[in-house]
Amino acid sequence: MTEIKGWSRPDMARRLAADIPEGWAVNLGIGLPTLVANYVPLDREVIFHSENGVLGVGPAPEPGAEDPWMINAGKQLITLRPGASLMGQADSFAVIRGRHLDLAVLGGYQVAANGDFANWSTGRAGEAPAVGGAMDLGAGAKQVWVLMEHVAKGGVAKLVERCSYPLTARGSVTRVYTDLAVIDITASGFVLRECAPGLSRADVQAVSGAPLG
Amino acid sequence: MIDKFVPSVEAALDGIGNGATLMIGGFGTVGQPDCLVDGLIARGLRDLVVIANNAGGDFGGLPKLIEQGAIAKVICSYPRATGKTAFDALLAAGKIELEIVPQGTLAERIRAAGVGVPAFYTPTAAGTALAEGKETRVINGREAVLEYALAADFALVQAWEADRWGNLTYRGTGRNFNPIMAAAARFTIATAHHARPLGALDPEHVMTPGLFVQRVFVAGSAL
Incomplete structure (x- = not known):
């Protein structure tokens, strides 16, 4: 099998960021999803939420201007943008669980054609499971988009008919952004919306574990 | 006179057994x-039994407490740290019990204890391994999981400012679990960075009313 090459990680984040409209409240998961904020210009007013208690996360601080009291859910130092608010866990999870969040962008181990996804545990013994806010985001956000590599190490498909890893939430993913494609999840399963430059539908289908409509 | 300030950490923790x-x-x-x-x-x-969001993490005093074998059970959402910790070793050896709870459910269970709600239903975790063995109900067409309030004997909280009535403010993202834990525990012990005279904290800005706090320790404060 020849290795196919699609978007780089920054390009994946940039591609997803292009689809976030002004005015949305958005939570970005730890890891790759966090990069998305770098590609939403400050004059497009998107309100980034961090589950440890921030609405209005701004850019990373300049060297020398760090405030150790200001961190995000990934425990990285942050700034607040004008208009930001701080809150405790009760209010921060009211944002998520009360369905006030327009979008959660999360990483994924697997996404299924029915919108189920798995991103918190491989189910392997000897690994302490760590869920954080993933299940709250998966069940509570108005929309869940997953941003992940299309294929796992070893060539295993991450877009699947049914998840084999322990689920994070059922039926909540509506769109997947990978290094190879943008895919919607509809009542009839995966629907391919866009391929990375130079790739064909057949290229993307060949490394997917379920049919792409 | 109500005065919840105590002069030392030892005095603050007195009674925890x-x-x-x-x-x-x-x-x-x-x-x-x-x-x-x-x-x-x-x-x-x-x-x-320790209820803390990041128990098992590799920062602060908790790892030392875990290493010491002081903790029988941890209830948390995110026990994972970068690299192997004493927690991982004890967990693998079956010497510490772990109850993993989604972060929002953890917050709501703590909040529920503080507000006198014995249990509640939430869609979070429905259909997942973390709902196994729990009662569920379909409410408004959606499956929801029954979760019980989580109380404690003591809460240890970190504030920014405190006065002698125990009124607290927090700073930055330091608020997090502190206010709901203060309300949920039968006895709350706060440490604060700054002691303020009674009346100096703007009542509009008090984030935890002093009623929820029993003792306050402020390092280096003579107030």
Whole structure:
């Protein structure tokens, strides 16, 4: 099998960021999803939420201007943008669980054609499971988009008919952004919306574990 | 005169014994009452149940407490740290029990205890391994999981400012679990960075009313 090459990680984040409209409240998961904020210009007013208690996360601080009291859910130092608010866990999870969040962008181990996804545990013994806010985001956000590599190490498909890893939430993913494609999840399963430059539908289908409509 | 200030960590922690259930505030290192957790280490306790979002993490005093074998059970959402920790080793050896709870459910269970709600239904975790063995109900067409309130004997919280009535403010993202834990525990011990005279805190800006706090320790304060 020849290795196919699609978007780089920054390009994946940039591609997803292009689809976030002004005015949305958005939570970005730890890891790759966090990069998305770098590609939403400050004059497009998107309100980034961090589950440890921030609405209005701004850019990373300049060297020398760090405030150790200001961190995000990934425990990285942050700034607040004008208009930001701080809150405790009760209010921060009211944002998520009360369905006030327009979008959660999360990483994924697997996404299924029915919108189920798995991103918190491989189910392997000897690994302490760590869920954080993933299940709250998966069940509570108005929309869940997953941003992940299309294929796992070893060539295993991450877009699947049914998840084999322990689920994070059922039926909540509506769109997947990978290094190879943008895919919607509809009542009839995966629907391919866009391929990375130079790739064909057949290229993307060949490394997917379920049919792409 | 109501005066909840105590002069030392030892005085702040007086009465915490073996087998106690403790809530410890903080998300990461921010808002974690480090001096109180360090004080627990000196008490040589056993069989504690610790409710803390990042228990098992590799920062602050908790890893030392875990290493010491003081903790029998941890209730948290995110026990994972970068690299192997004492927690991982004890968990693998079956010497510490772990109850993993989604972060929002953890917050709501704590909040529920503080507000007198014995249990509630939530769609979070429905259909997942974390709902196994729990009662579920379909409410408004959606499956929801029954979760019980989570109370504690003691809460250890980190504030920014405090007065002698125990009124607290928090700073930055340091608020996190502290206010709900203060309300949920039968006895709340706060540490604060700044002691303020009674009346100096703007009542509009008090984030935890002093009624929820029983003791306050402020390092280096003579107030």
